[in-house]
Amino acid sequence: MDNKIQEEEKVKIIDNKKYHQQESKFNEHDHENSLSSSSAEEEENENSAEQQFINYITSHLSDHLTVEERSDYLQKVLSQWRKHRKHTQEEQQMYKKYIKTIKENYLGTNSLLPSVHPLYQFQNWKLNPKLIQAINENNFDSVLVQVHPGIYTFECFDEEFCQQLIAEINHFEKWCLENGIRVQRPNSMNNYGAILDNFGFEPCLQDLMTHIVEPLAKHVYSYITPPLDSHHGFVVEYSMNKDKKLDFHVDNADVTLNVCLGQEFTGGQLYFGGVRCQEHVQTPSLPNEDFYFDHKIGYGVLHVGKHRHRACEITSGTRLNLILWCLSSKFQAENCGNHKMCYKWCAYHQINECFHKNSHVKHD
Numbered sequence: 240m241d242n243k244i245q246e247e248e249k250v251k252i253i254d255n256k257k258y259h260q261q262e263s264k265f266n267e268h269d270h271e272n273s274l275s276s277s278s279a280e281e282e283e284n285e286n287s288a289e290q291q292f293i294n295y296i297t298s299h300l301s302d303h304l305t306v307e308e309r310s311d312y313l314q315k316v317l318s319q320w321r322k323h324r325k326h327t328q329e330e331q332q333m334y335k336k337y338i339k340t341i342k343e344n345y346l347g348t349n350s351l352l353p354s355v356h357p358l359y360q361f362q363n364w365k366l367n368p369k370l371i372q373a374i375n376e377n378n379f380d381s382v383l384v385q386v387h388p389g390i391y392t393f394e395c396f397d398e399e400f401c402q403q404l405i406a407e408i409n410h411f412e413k414w415c416l417e418n419g420i421r422v423q424r425p426n427s428m429n430n431y432g433a434i435l436d437n438f439g440f441e442p443c444l445q446d447l448m449t450h451i452v453e454p455l456a457k458h459v460y461s462y463i464t465p466p467l468d469s470h471h472g473f474v475v476e477y478s479m480n481k482d483k484k485l486d487f488h489v490d491n492a493d494v495t496l497n498v499c500l501g502q503e504f505t506g507g508q509l510y511f512g513g514v515r516c517q518e519h520v521q522t523p524s525l526p527n528e529d530f531y532f533d534h535k536i537g538y539g540v541l542h543v544g545k546h547r548h549r550a551c552e553i554t555s556g557t558r559l560n561l562i563l564w565c566l567s568s569k570f571q572a573e574n575c576g577n578h579k580m581c582y583k584w585c586a587y588h589q590i591n592e593c594f595h596k597n598s599h600v601k602h603d
């Protein structure tokens with residue numbers, strides 16, 4: 240097997256945790272905005288979390304250790320754990336504060352109040368009526384087109400809706416700029432675009448996942464245990480003076496919906512190179528796994544999060560895509576540390592098994 244993944248092609252594991260707060264004019268009102276500080280209840284929770292951690296560690300310590308060695312070890316890991324926990328909690332606090340600032344100062348006082356602005360209500364999202372009908376009638380083949388094994392496309396939104404969504408994203412970015420609020424970028428790899436969940440779209444995207452992505456995913460990815468119960472929804476943006484491409488990666492998702500919103504652009508195809516579990520994520524892609532998808536405004540592409548992909552360089556214009564990463568906690572729990580499950584979906588496991596059966600191709 241030739242090693243097609245070159246050094247620059249190392250598959251990245253994208254992450255969506257990147258929460259920071261920055262100085263803004265709203266910080267003057269910090270005393271009003273500040274979130275309730277630690278209460279007795281919080282302290283109790285903390286103690287119980289720490290006790291659980293201690294129980295877990297002590298139950299896994301070797302019986303051969305002396306009492307002093309056990310105690311030394313426990314103190315060391317406990318101090319690491321406390322540091323990590325403090326850091327995570329501080330990040331969470333900052334994130335909550337950031338969201339609160341947006342809610343009170345952008346969504347709360349703006350003429351584009353979610354309750355009056357049609358875009359913030361899922362019933363006003365202009366979804367393709369044929370798609371809705373197909374889902375209601377369980378007749379998916381009338382709308383879903385499999386363009387490559389495991390990769391599906393379908394008409395999702397009308398172009399006018401895509402334009403309206405772009406206008407609102409631009410409006411939010413402009414407000415952030417004017418008010419010294421940082422726009423939290425989509426994930427650890429995309430440097431432009433915005434997280435839609437952060438400014439009022441969270442309920443709409445939850446509906447998009449439950450009413451659209453989940454029925455489609457149930458139909459085409461039967462091995463992913465439903466329900467899809469959490470999401471991360473954002474818009475990525477590429478243009479000649481911003482990011483032009485996105486490196487090879489797997490998503491922090493079980494199922495991903497990616498819809499092109501616009502604008503005008505050339506290039507920017509989505510390259511796919513095989514579904515892999517964590518253990519095999521860096522293995523080469525096979526020639527029959529290579530696939531290039533051409534984005535089309537209003538059309539969605541559905542794939543599993545572990546279908547490795549990258550966005551090719553745009554050669555002109557601006558491309559904005561709505562991305563919805565969806566996770567199933569049941570599927571996550573089943574797969575966590577369970578290699579047997581990967582046979583159901585990791586192509587490398589399946590290829591190796593097939594090679595093994597036919598035993599005429601050497602594998603590692």
Ligand SMILES: O=C(O)CCC(=O)C(=O)O
Pocket residue numbers: 253429475485490497509548549550560562
């Ligand atoms: O640019 C695209 O179409 C894909 C973006 C993507 O894969 C991601 O943000 O996870």
Ligand SMILES: [Fe+2]
Pocket residue numbers: 488489490548
């Ligand atoms: Fe991705």
